[in-house]
Amino acid sequence: xxxxxxxxxxxxxxxxxxxxxxxxxxxxxxxxxxxxxxxxxxxxxxxxxxxxxxxxxxxxxxxxxxxxxxxxxxxxxxxxxxxxxxxxxxxxxxxxxxxxxxxxxxxxxxxxxxxxxxxxxxxxxxxxxxxxxxxxxxxxxxxxxxxxxxxxxxxxxxxxxxxxxxxxxxxxxxxxxxxxxxxxxxxxxxxxxxxxxxxxxxxxxxxxxxxxxxxxxxxxxxxxxxxxxxxxxxxxxxxxxxxxxxxxxxxxxxxxxxxxxxxxxxxxxxxxxxxxxxxxxxxxxxxxxxxxxxxxxxxx
Ligand SMILES: [Zn+2]
Numbered sequence: 001x002x003x004x005x006x007x008x009x010x011x012x013x014x015x016x017x018x019x020x021x022x023x024x025x026x027x028x029x030x031x032x033x034x035x036x037x038x039x040x041x042x043x044x045x046x047x048x049x050x051x052x053x054x055x056x057x058x059x060x061x062x063x064x065x066x067x068x069x070x071x072x073x074x075x076x077x078x079x080x081x082x083x084x085x086x087x088x089x090x091x092x093x094x095x096x097x098x099x100x101x102x103x104x105x106x107x108x109x110x111x112x113x114x115x116x117x118x119x120x121x122x123x124x125x126x127x128x129x130x131x132x133x134x135x136x137x138x139x140x141x142x143x144x145x146x147x148x149x150x151x152x153x154x155x156x157x158x159x160x161x162x163x164x165x166x167x168x169x170x171x172x173x174x175x176x177x178x179x180x181x182x183x184x185x186x187x188x189x190x191x192x193x194x195x196x197x198x199x200x201x202x203x204x205x206x207x208x209x210x211x212x213x214x215x216x217x218x219x220x221x222x223x224x225x226x227x228x229x230x231x232x233x234x235x236x237x238x239x240x241x242x243x244x245x246x247x248x249x250x251x252x253x254x255x256x257x258x259x260x261x262x263x264x265x266x267x268x269x270x271x272x273x274x275x276x277x278x279x280x281x282x283x284x285x286x287x288x289x290x291x292x293x294x295x296x297x298x299x300x
Pocket of ligand 1: 103105183208
């Protein structure tokens with residue numbers, strides 16, 4: 001009887017945590033990220049584009065002619081939530097054939113290894129992104145690089161490099177890569193078209209443009225500041241009807257969900273330009289702050 005009870009408990013645990021392939025790698029689980037990882041009810045953004053991420057970390061699902069595409073995988077502990085969100089919409093996660101990564105940080109790429117284990121999907125990234133994703137280690141020129149790899153994540157296998165401007169056709173969906181480095185050396189924005197009700201809109205999954213770093217890093221001392229300026233320019237000039245980005249806060253998801261009764265608040269053809277403009281304002285603040293303190297030169 002006791003054995004039956006234990007077996008039932010274990011079965012319940014497995015159901016609550018999702019398939020075993022999605023169990024987070026303990027070494028990389030983020031203990032300070034509970035707010036980001038709060039559950040979020042999935043929803044249709046427009047046409048074949050759905051939000052399946054958590055409350056603080058985006059994951060975007062696109063339905064193709066014969067399968068599914070996924071953009072970003074959150075934290076290691078987000079993978080099971082993403083899987084559950086996809087299932088609750090009536091889709092089969094096993095049909096994900098491609099996972100696209102915005103940038104190789106633990107909070108967007110941390111769940112990708114587990115989602116790839118589950119689905120066998122090919123992962124796509126920029127040339128620089130492939131290096132980081134394949135190793136799980138941030139390169140020294142990443143603003144958030146830390147010597148002991150505190151910001152690392154589980155290495156991902158089978159990552160395919162996409163060149164700037166490449167258009168990939170995945171099961172009938174054309175996805176264009178737009179290199180937007182600065183937040184990371186390999187940061188990439190992805191854009192595709194979603195159609196419904198006779199209207200087609202360009203969706204832009206614009207990568208993070210925040211000037212956030214580990215202690216001791218200076219954006220003004222290397223290429224990152226200029227990269228951010230160029231990347232913001234590129235995003236502001238993209239054909240863009242719907243802005244999505246790796247943190248839902250960046251595209252005002254919660255505010256927009258409250259306005260969903262008054263049309264589709266996600267359709268806004270100036271959202272990308274505003275996003276870029278706000279990021280440039282943050283960068284300017286950051287550069288001003290950096291000028292207030294001298295650069296620490298390591299003489300060891
Ligand atoms: Zn990041």
